[in-house]
Amino acid sequence: MEVNAFIPCFIDQLYPKTAANFIDILKKAGCEVNYNPEQTCCGQPAFNSGYWKEAKTMAVKFLTDFSEAKTIVSPSASCTGFIRNYYERLLTGEAQLNKFKQLVPHIFEFSDFLVNHLRFTDFQAEFNHKVTFHDSCAGLREYGIKKEPRKLLENIKGLQLIEMEDTTTCCGFGGTFAAKFHDISAAMTEQKVENALKTGAEYIISTEASCLLNIEAYIKKQKLPIRAIHLADVLASS
Known part of the structure; x- marks a missing residue:
């Protein structure tokens, strides 16, 4: 299955090893993973701080960066939940709204994607703690x-x-x-x-x-x- 990895800016900047492990996990689950290096923040920090105009700019950029994506998976429920629940409000009256509505059912947090969609739960991992x-x-x-x-x-x-x-x-x-x-x-x-x-x-x-x-x-x-x-x-x- 072909998926597009959305790495939130927080993980990209502070936990790059987690991002790499996330991509490896998707590959182990049988996915072909695409990563667009142009992707940046989803806009959640700006939105939560009241800067909706700036958040809308980021929402439009996200949809541009993932314009060819059929499935998007992310290691953050916070960013994924924000996109799912608030982009429609940000994009009301914008041309990108229809694109978002088509894409939103195919945006997943990775544990949900692995368990409920791929039905893949065993990575032969070992963690003796x-x-x-x-x-x-x-x-x-x-x-x-x-x-x-x-x-x-x-x-x-x-x-x-x-x-x-x-x-x-x-x-x-x-x-x-x-x-x-x-x-x-x-x-x-x-x-x-x-x-x-x-x-x-x-x-x-x-x-x-x-x-x-x-x-x-x-x-x-x-x-x-x-x-x-x-x-x-x-x-x-x-």
Whole structure:
């Protein structure tokens, strides 16, 4: 199956290895992967900050960059959910709206795509660690994934998943929320990491790199015995 990889700017700039592992995973699942190097941000940061004109510019560029795409897969439910749920509002009255409506049923977050569409869940991965899982707000509520990442984790040799308390509670990142309301954000991150530590896990896994960056910053600052890692990196382990 031919797919087009959408690598969000956050992952491209800060977690390039995760992007490479994501593409390798799609190939292992039997996909022929296309990557357009002209792609950039989906426009979500601008939109969430009230800059809708700038967000519309990014939406038009996204549709231009993926004008030939039949299927788009991304390692971020946040960006994918934003595109699915808000581009129509941004593009109302624009010529690109019809193009978006044709494309939107074929835009997927990668765990959803692997589990529900390809029915491919076993990558012969091995990860001999206790882990816990953080459900990102966008993944859980905006895109609608929960069982899919866990289904993929079930088939990883040596991995022991221990669910934390309040796994569906926000980690405190929330994009610009972490900058505008730093004290509240830091308290939420502390609670999230403390709940993870109570499980005895060595790693916090998530599908959202932005959440992981926020969590990882707190862990490093406090010198805590736990690490943050993206699901794609775990699936690529051996």
